[in-house]
Amino acid sequence: MAMTFRQQSAPYAHWEFVHPTSGDRLRVVPERGGLVTEWRCNEREILYLDQERFADPSKSVRGGIPVLFPICGNLPGDRLPLASGDVTLKQHGFARDLPWTIALLDDQSGVQLTLKATSETLAAFPFHFQVGMAIRPLSGALEIVTTIHNQSEAGGEPMPFSFGLHPYFEVSDLGRTRFEGLPSRCLNHLKMAEADTSVQLSRLPEGVDFLTRPAGPVTLVDELAGTSLQLDHQAPMDLTVVWTEPPRAMVCLEPWTGPRQALISGDRKLELAAGQSTTLRCRYVVS
Incomplete structure (x- = not known):
């Protein structure tokens, strides 16, 4: 099977990547927050997507894999205090709302999504950052490797951030x-x-939103379908958030680097000095 990387117009405008060996498929809409909208693995769609809601850009997305950066959760009054002055950051940051660029990985094993600082982001977050996500469908799995750079000029304050996937x-x-x-x-x-x-788990059908600090992988088991999905995440992106929104038949199993308000409390706050970078890794395994 030949590798496929092409633009498609149906059922909505997107980029499609088909793995040459497994035939597993990704659909990605880079201009909508670098959103992976679909991941088909072993001939089964793994992700949930509310396509009707997705068709209305004025509404927040319910589905796919939204990206959380430079914060996870919210801040008191949506304000982040910095040495240079307070700035406004809305819940989960701005990465999920901005256009990203997409390219084929050099080894053609997946796609690369990139978000760079703009005048718009600098007004809300005064750092020249670059976020790059290498997304690879593996055999029965999806690997996401994220590299974050602080490209600000030397001498400025370190760039504080949290990162997560939703x-x-x-x-x-x-x-x-x-x-x-x-x-x-x-x-x-x-x-x-x-x-x-x-x-909290007994209330999944009622709606939950909770954060845990697991010691290892976390597995979501669908007893009716007889399937499971394991989140294998590495420090520092090893916190896990579970969220449901009934009556939607979906569960969000989210890797985060830090809890809500980490940039205020200092609890697992990450920082990068000018010129520094860090790499975050996670993998979802289907069985």
């Missing part, structure tokens, strides 16, 4: 969905209070 995964029934690998305690984002993870 992928939506299809499930058959929220009441027949379970998890493996989560710790016993979590942070309930709805109340910003510590909670029992098992209690």
Whole structure:
């Protein structure tokens, strides 16, 4: 099978990548936040996408793999204090709302998505950053390797940031969905209070939003379909957020580098001095 990397117009305008060996397919809409909208693996669609909502650019996306940068979650009053003065950052940052560029990886194993600082981002976040995401469909898996550069001039304050992914995964029934690998305690984002993870999981059909600090991989099990999806994430992007929004038949299983308000509290806040870069890795494995 030949590798495919081409623009398509249906069912919406997107770039399509088909792996030459497995036939697994990615659909990507770079101008909508570098959004991977579909990932077909082993002849099965893994991601959830509300196409009707996606067709209205005025509405936030419900589906695919939104990118969270330079913050995960929100800030008090949407304000980030910096040495140069306070700036305004809305929930989850701006990366998911801006156009990215797309290219084929040099080894043709996947696609490269890139977001660079612009005059618009500098007004909200005064750093000359570059975010590059190498997205590779592997055998029964999807690997995402993200490299973040601070390209600001030397001598300025370090660039603080958090990074995360917000992928939506299809499930058959929220009441027949379970998890493996989560710790016993979590942070309930709805109340910003510590909670029992098992209690939160029992409420998946009602809607949950919680963060955990697992010691290893986390697995989402769809009991009706007899399938599972394992998130294998590496430090520092090894926090896990679980989010549901019933009646949507989907679960978000999200790797984050830091909790909400990390850039205020300092809890797992990441910083890059001018000229520095860092690489973040995660992989989703289907079985």
